[in-house]
Amino acid sequence: xxxxxxxxxxxxPNEVCVEDSKADLMLPCFHRDIYEEPLSSYHNAPLISxxxxxxxxxxxxxxxxxxxxxxxxxxxxxxMVESRPTMTEAAKDDWSNLSSKDSQLESASPxxxxxxxxxxxxxxxxEHVQAKRARVENIIRGMASSPSDKSHAERENxxxxxxxxxxxxxxxxxxxxLPQHQEHKHAGISATNHDANISRDEECHKLxxxxxxxxxxxxxxxxxxLQMYDHxxxxxxxxxxxxxxxxxxxxxxxxxxxxxxxxxSMKLADGCLSSQRNQKNLQxxxxxxxxxxxxxxxxxxxxKISLILEDQSPQLRLCQSPxxxxxxxxDHQACARESSDLENATKPRPVECYESTPSHSPxxxxxxxxxxxxxxPLNPLGPVSHAVKRPYPLHQSPFQFTHSTxxxxxxxxxxxxxxxxxxxxxxxxxxxxxxxxxxxxxVALPWESxxxxxxxxxxxxxxxxxxxxxxxxxxxxxxxPHVKMECGELQGMAERSTFLSLNIQEGLTPNHLKKAKLxxxxxxxxxSNILKTFFPDxxxxxxxxxxxxxxFSNFREFYYIQMEKFARQAIVDGVSDVKDMSVTRDCDVxxxxxxHYNKANDFQVPERFLEVAEITLHxxxxxxxxxxxxxxxxxxxxYKIICKLDSEVPEDFKSPSYL
DNA sequence: CAATCTCCTG
DNA sequence: CAGGAGATTG
Numbered sequence: 001x002x003x004x005x006x007x008x009x010x011x012x013p014n015e016v017c018v019e020d021s022k023a024d025l026m027l028p029c030f031h032r033d034i035y036e037e038p039l040s041s042y043h044n045a046p047l048i049s050x051x052x053x054x055x056x057x058x059x060x061x062x063x064x065x066x067x068x069x070x071x072x073x074x075x076x077x078x079x080m081v082e083s084r085p086t087m088t089e090a091a092k093d094d095w096s097n098l099s100s101k102d103s104q105l106e107s108a109s110p111x112x113x114x115x116x117x118x119x120x121x122x123x124x125x126x127e128h129v130q131a132k133r134a135r136v137e138n139i140i141r142g143m144a145s146s147p148s149d150k151s152h153a154e155r156e157n158x159x160x161x162x163x164x165x166x167x168x169x170x171x172x173x174x175x176x177x178l179p180q181h182q183e184h185k186h187a188g189i190s191a192t193n194h195d196a197n198i199s200r201d202e203e204c205h206k207l208x209x210x211x212x213x214x215x216x217x218x219x220x221x222x223x224x225x226l227q228m229y230d231h232x233x234x235x236x237x238x239x240x241x242x243x244x245x246x247x248x249x250x251x252x253x254x255x256x257x258x259x260x261x262x263x264x265s266m267k268l269a270d271g272c273l274s275s276q277r278n279q280k281n282l283q284x285x286x287x288x289x290x291x292x293x294x295x296x297x298x299x300x301x302x303x304k305i306s307l308i309l310e311d312q313s314p315q316l317r318l319c320q321s322p323x324x325x326x327x328x329x330x331d332h333q334a335c336a337r338e339s340s341d342l343e344n345a346t347k348p349r350p351v352e353c354y355e356s357t358p359s360h361s362p363x364x365x366x367x368x369x370x371x372x373x374x375x376x377p378l379n380p381l382g383p384v385s386h387a388v389k390r391p392y393p394l395h396q397s398p399f400q401f402t403h404s405t406x407x408x409x410x411x412x413x414x415x416x417x418x419x420x421x422x423x424x425x426x427x428x429x430x431x432x433x434x435x436x437x438x439x440x441x442x443v444a445l446p447w448e449s450x451x452x453x454x455x456x457x458x459x460x461x462x463x464x465x466x467x468x469x470x471x472x473x474x475x476x477x478x479x480x481p482h483v484k485m486e487c488g489e490l491q492g493m494a495e496r497s498t499f500l501s502l503n504i505q506e507g508l509t510p511n512h513l514k515k516a517k518l519x520x521x522x523x524x525x526x527x528s529n530i531l532k533t534f535f536p537d538x539x540x541x542x543x544x545x546x547x548x549x550x551x552f553s554n555f556r557e558f559y560y561i562q563m564e565k566f567a568r569q570a571i572v573d574g575v576s577d578v579k580d581m582s583v584t585r586d587c588d589v590x591x592x593x594x595x596h597y598n599k600a601n602d603f604q605v606p607e608r609f610l611e612v613a614e615i616t617l618h619x620x621x622x623x624x625x626x627x628x629x630x631x632x633x634x635x636x637x638x639y640k641i642i643c644k645l646d647s648e649v650p651e652d653f654k655s656p657s658y659l
Numbered sequence: 660c661a662a663t664c665t666c667c668t669g
Numbered sequence: 670c671a672g673g674a675g676a677t678t679g
Binding site for chain 1: 662663664665666
Binding site for chain 1: 670671672
């Protein structure tokens with residue numbers, strides 16, 4: 001039906017980056033405030049402490065914005081809290097020393113008689129408390145920072161202290177420490193904590209080493225990615241193609257990323273990257289490898305962390321038992337389904353299930369749901385959308401690591417490769433576009449979004465691109481910033497590692513609807529390919545596709561109804577010649593249509609649409625005049641004409657943040 | 660047979 | 670605007 005060339009604009013590798021600087025190749029969405037610095041700057045300086053600093057900074061930002069964020073499960077008194085035996089006053093005191101503000105959080109749970117969540121976060125701590133806290137944090141700092149960065153980290157910690165925006169931060173920490181504390185609470189707290197912290201220190205140190213090496217590795221991969229575009233004009237096409245297919249196969253099976261890195265770098269050194277085909281091949285290969293690297297790295301990290309957690313706190317297994325989660329039955333079922341579904345596709349992993357949002361797997365949807373994602377409520381304590389709330393406990397997180405993250409990473413890479421460096425990734429954000437534009441509802445947003453939003457709203461992002469950007473995003477994917485932090489930061493890590501996942505919309509938002517309506521001014525019968533092209537921030541599946549198609553069907557319905565109505569009206573009004581009927585911007589037909597598709601009237605309706613509307617009106621007029629409407633299918637002829645009048649949707653619409 | 664469309668209803 | 674039924678299409 002639709003005559004618009006369907007795939008015309010989809011894959012044009014040659015347009016992607018030929019004349020752009022390396023920096024511009026980097027995904028704009030990677031340039032978040034949090035990680036502005038190029039990755040290379042991390043090599044000498046303490047990477048993780050740097051990122052930790054940033055992380056703390058950002059957490060502080062959101063806490064400042066959100067007053068006190070009270071995780072719902074904490075408020076309700078999570079089973080973990082409840083499962084803790086009633087403490088002696090001494091133990092409680094010691095516990096509260098270690099966990100500081102956490103005690104205020106948990107005081108809302110049964111067994112505590114204090115003021116609960118209303119506890120004043122600014123209440124001063126005793127010197128004793130502060131001393132103990134300082135000790136704990138010193139250890140954290142030891143893990144988190146190297147000498148050169150230490151003073152800064154201390155400053156940051158001090159600021160954290162001052163602001164007391166640590167409820168969330170500490171809550172995680174407390175949960176990790178809890179079992180160990182219980183275990184030793186009668187046997188001398190400081191000594192046992194010391195031992196535990198030393199062993200954790202070692203663990204974290206190992207992790208840190210591992211992650212640094214992974215980060216280096218990924219950084220190299222990123223550099224190769226960039227080099228690919230530098231070798232714009234070279235030869236050896238056949239050679240490359242041959243090698244490429246061979247090595248793609250090989251590398252996909254390779255256990256060692258460095259193998260690929262080596263090969264790619266050899267290739268690149270040979271200057272074999274020239275033709276579009278070669279670029280495409282390499283793009284594919286790099287996409288696969290990057291996705292896999294990210295996936296594996298995340299896997300590795302979490303496997304490791306999970307082991308630590310299981311050692312230190314057996315109660316803290318993820319997605320482990322209903323008792324420890326407060327998770328709804330439905331979520332458990334979804335979890336089970338996901339687990340079994342993924343079992344074949346993914347290797348064993350420590351975190352069995354991160355899935356709790358049904359919309360993540362529309363295939364499993366069994367009931368009719370409204371498909372338009374609404375804005376989450378502003379109340380921080382009220383129910384918030386799965387996509388944006390801080391889920392507690394861990395397995396209530398809507399995130400999926402091992403299968404969704406690679407998918408989305410590659411989707412983003414695909415977007416880059418398809419649309420080039422200048423396309424706006426703004427809409428690829430943690431939030432529906434509607435949220436991106438709002439300024440007052442940060443309460444329920446994940447803290448990443450705060451940094452995102454400034455970028456999102458700033459439109460095109462190309463000017464800040466630097467070569468480190470891809471590496472940075474990779475680092476994000478690996479949650480490196482959290483590595484040196486407490487293992488209790490796992491939740492945060494989960495959020496970080498799936499940062500990219502959140503960038504792709506799982507559902508259609510009101511802004512998508514608005515965009516679709518504006519697109520209707522150009523195309524009445526968009527193919528699903530066109531829809532996919534113009535909604536790059538939407539994770540397409542059967543459900544989403546049909547919803548979009550349904551939208552346009554509804555648009556058409558309204559359109560044709562209006563046309564018929566006004567055609568009949570013209571006949572009633574005694575219009576004797578079609579030529580007397582024209583559609584202008586101030587005529588009633590247009591007003592009706594504009595009101596429907598462009599309610600805000602902030603869009604300049606293309607002239608072509610007026611022409612099409614006029615033609616439609618004429619067709620209806622003629623048909624009715626000729627009494628063709630006695631035929632039950634008389635409209636079909638008109639539809640057939642109109643569907644040929646689609647025009648190209650402007651490129652601007654391809655930007656996810658067009659609205 | 661799946662995808663898509665129109666029509667109808669809520 | 671969504672959902673369902675029925676028709677059409679490739």
